[in-house]
Amino acid sequence: MxxxxxxxxxxxxxxxxxxxxxxxxxxxxxxxxxxxxxxxxxxxxxxxxxxxxxxxxxxxxxxxxxxxxxxxxxxxxxxxxxxxxxxxxxxxxxxxxxxxxxxxxxxxxxxxxxxxxxxxxxxxxxxxxxxxxxxxxxxxxxxxxxxxxxxxxxxxxxFAQVFAHTPAAICIQCGPAHRYAYVNAAYQQFFPDRQLLGRPVAEALPETVDAGVVDLLDAVYRTGETYYGHEQPLLVARPGGQAPKPMYFTFTYQAYRENGEVVGISTFAFDVTEQVLARQERERQRQQLEDLFMQASAPIVVLDGPDHVFTLVNPAYQRFFPGRELQGKPLRDALPELADTPVPTLLRQVYTSGETCVAEEMPLQMARSAGGPLEEMYWTFSFQAHRDAHGDIDGIRAFAQDVTASVRARQQLQEANQALTESNRQLTRTNTDLDNFIYTASHDLKAPITNLEGLLHLLQRVLPLPARQQEGVQPVLDRMQQSVDRFQLTIAQLTDLTKLQRAAAEPAEPVDLARLIEDVCLDLAPQFAATEARLTVDVTGGPRLAFAPKNLRSLVYNLLSNAVKYHQPGRPPVVHLRSHRTENGAAVLEVQDNGLGLNARQQAKLFGLFRRLHDHVEGSGIGLYMVKRIVENAGGTIAVSSTPGIGSTFTITLPGTALPETTTAV
Missing domain, CATH: 3.30.450.20 (PAS domain)
Incomplete structure (x- = not known):
């Protein structure tokens, strides 16, 4: 046995x-x-x-x-x-x-x-x-x-030992039903929750029926011809009601023979899902980037290879050259006028080194249409290396901006600034000459006027009394004295004008505004008494103001003296002086009166030099001009609001420290 x-x-x-x-x-x-x-x-x-x-x-x-x-x-x-x-x-x-x-x-x-x-x-x-x-x-x-x-x-x-350790997924399916007779570990990992051995493929993997896999196996089993599949998609069912998982395989179905007869099929497969999805993502990103380029308002092109062939030209770039065909052409053929410019050299450097290059406001002679005239254009370029999936440089992305209009506008502005600088220089020389003239004139006129005043006084002393008592003699002598006084006042104000420019450079220092107003009121006391004027002072925000003391005194003096001088006849002047704080820390000084007031035409001439708007009151027409100059030299502003017969309000805004509230009546 x-x-x-x-x-x-x-x-x-x-x-x-x-x-x-x-x-x-x-x-x-x-x-x-x-x-x-x-x-x-x-x-x-x-x-x-x-x-x-x-x-x-x-x-x-x-x-x-x-x-x-x-x-x-x-x-x-x-x-x-x-x-x-x-x-x-x-x-x-x-x-x-x-x-x-x-x-x-x-x-x-x-x-x-x-x-x-x-x-x-x-x-x-x-x-x-x-x-x-x-x-x-x-x-x-x-x-x-x-x-x-x-x-x-x-x-x-x-063979099974070899197959068990290979990264390739291998299986053997026997018979016309393609029943699994062998699967290695790599193949089983594709379907970790499935029982494969001993089961037909249509039963073990029912999703393969709709995917056409079973039809392919049938064809290989019937014909014996090997089938090669490249990155074939397959929706793999998952347990628990989860959505099917998309997978991609590269594989071969090869007839398995015994005694020359096909008895089964051997499968060698590779899971290429990760590579396919990565490539699809790169393609999606590339398409998204291309769509972004095509929709961008900035001119963008992509140049391919060392010959810099235009492979992408967005509409914004093409609009600069409406009559020229760029797509698919090398740079030297598409834009031959750039051959002798720095552009080809810069492109070669970027293509060789991979380093980004930025060229700002490059002047180029270019034709917008084929065969058209060359015109000077200014461009700002950014050239960036374009790399393939392996990181090798295969082209260049060029971002361009036509800055011709802005460059020419800046050039015109520079020319205008140069002209303005020259005008300011001439104006400065004129102002200097004018100051020198005023100083010289006032200095040279002082002695004659002083002599004339002395002669007038001498005449009044030596003139016999009977002669002075004659009709018309004394009024003439009085008018002569008044003229001399006005002349001396004018010379004094001209002297102040020459000092005004120098005073603008004086440093600011804390000023007690309330005390300064009291000092001014003492100087104006005779005018207040003669007109029965009443002054109300309302100073708020603090006792000090950062300003040049002489200039601030001149402002207050001129505004208060004008408020009293140009009062409405038959009506005692009432003057309000107020100060308050602004949100940005500036001090506002207001002087309001109930005087004659000004119409719109008079307000337009109010701050001019030697402008006198009321002839019945003595004055030189220089006080408000000096006020405006002082305010503007300090970086401030002055404005007037006035109604004839009702009064005027002068508002001065000065940078400085705000003042606390106090109320003083004078």
């Missing part, structure tokens, strides 16, 4: 069935059936009978029978127990029992097969030399086939 192998070879079912079919012994493959507890084997289902086994048992190749159905006395004679032991331990065994049909002795050879099957071998040993020799020959042939199968199993085991 031959000794069975320790275990059956780990061959796909198609190959194992082909091997068992040529055996003269009755052979069967059984799969265990478990009891309700799932732990113990209670029976075996017959999955395959070779031809000898079919003849012996009178059953088809795949009978729908269990072991105990075909062999009802297997429990009593211990055969089922022996089968369970071989299946549990993996060690081969044998069992002798009577055939249930004719009572002849049968010898069972039992061997476990990896994958959960059991091989049961049954043969009958009748008396007779011929039959025994035939059986010996059959057993020898079976041993040879089994050895060959073991060699193939060993080879497949070695």
């Amino acid at each position: 031959p000794t069975p192998p320790a275990s059956l070879p780990s061959l796909p079912a198609v190959e194992l069935h082909a091997l068992l079919a040529v055996s003269f012994s009755a052979l069967a493959l059984w799969r265990p059936l478990y009891g309700p507890d799932g732990a113990a084997v209670t029976d075996f289902a017959c999955e395959y009978l070779n031809p000898a086994g079919q003849q012996m048992l009178g059953q088809p190749e795949r009978p729908e029978q269990t072991f105990l159905t075909l062999f009802p006395n297997a429990c009593e004679n211990g055969l089922i127990t022996c089968c369970c032991r071989v299946f549990a331990t993996g060690e081969a065994g044998h069992f002798e029992a009577n055939h249930p049909a004719d009572g002849r002795d049968n010898y069972w050879h039992l061997a476990a097969r990896r994958g959960g099957e059991l091989l049961a071998t049954s043969f009958t040993d009748p008396a007779g030399e011929t039959t025994l020799r035939a059986n010996h020959r059959a057993e020898a042939r079976q041993a040879e086939l089994l050895a060959a199968a073991q060699r193939r199993a060993q080879e497949r085991e070695e």
Whole structure:
């Protein structure tokens, strides 16, 4: 009796069935059936009978029978127990029992097969030399086939070890249903929650049916021709109601042959999802960037390669050259007038070094239309290296801005500023000459007027009394004296004008405004008494103001003296002097009176030099001019609001420290 192998070879079912079919012994493959507890084997289902086994048992190749159905006395004679032991331990065994049909002795050879099957071998040993020799020959042939199968199993085991550690996903699918016979770890990782081995692909991966995968496998199985798939998409179902996961594979389906016949398909696949999604993202970003370039208001072009070929020209750039074709042309052909300019050199430097270059307000002679006249244009460029997916420079992005209008406007402004500077220089010289003239005139006129005044006094002393008492003599002498007085006043004010420009440079210092007003009022006391004037002072925001003391006194004096001088006849003057703080920290000084008032035409001439708007009151017309000059030299402003017959309000705004509230009546 031959000794069975320790275990059956780990061959796909198609190959194992082909091997068992040529055996003269009755052979069967059984799969265990478990009891309700799932732990113990209670029976075996017959999955395959070779031809000898079919003849012996009178059953088809795949009978729908269990072991105990075909062999009802297997429990009593211990055969089922022996089968369970071989299946549990993996060690081969044998069992002798009577055939249930004719009572002849049968010898069972039992061997476990990896994958959960059991091989049961049954043969009958009748008396007779011929039959025994035939059986010996059959057993020898079976041993040879089994050895060959073991060699193939060993080879497949070695290949399986290689396949198990390769990053490629590999599987073998057998039969027209493409049932999984082998999957390596890399393939199983594609579908970590799926049971693949032993199942047809349409059952294990139903999503492959709609994706056309099964059709491809059918074609390879039918024709034997290898199929190459490149980055094929597949929506892989996920558990728990999750949305399908998009995956991409590059793979080959290759026919698997036995004895020249296609018995299955081997698959070599690579998951390229990450690469495809990364490329799609780069393409999305590239398209987004291109859309941004095309919609940008700034002129943008992309130049490709060392010849700087226009591969992208946005509308803003093309509008500068409406009659010229740029797309697809090298720079030297599209804009030949740039050949002798710095632009080609700058582009080569950026293309070689990768460093960004910015050229501001570059003057270029360019034609807007093909064959058109050259015109001077000013451009500001930014040249940036464009890199491919490997980081190598393959082009240049150029951002351009036509700044011709702004450059010419600045040039015109510079010319205007130069002209203004020259005008200011001439005006300064004129003002200096005028100041020198005023100073010289006032200085040179002092002596004659003084002499004239002395002669007038001498005349009044030496003139006999009868002569002075003659009709008209004394009034003439009085008018002469008044003229001399006015002349002296004018000379004094002209002298003040020459000092005004020098006083503008005097440093500011804290001034007690309330005390300064009191001092001015003492000087004006005779005028206040003569006109019965009433002055109300309301100073708020603090007792001090940062200003040049002489200039501030001149402001207050002139405004208060004018308020009293130009009062309404028959109405005592009422003057209000107020001060308050502004939000930006400036001090505002207001002088309001109830005097004659001014119409709009008079207000327009109010601050002119030597402007006198009321002839019935003596004056030189220089006081308010000096007030305006002092205020403006200090960076302040002066404004007037006036109504004829009602009065006027002068408002001076001066930068400085605000004053606290106090109220003083004079």
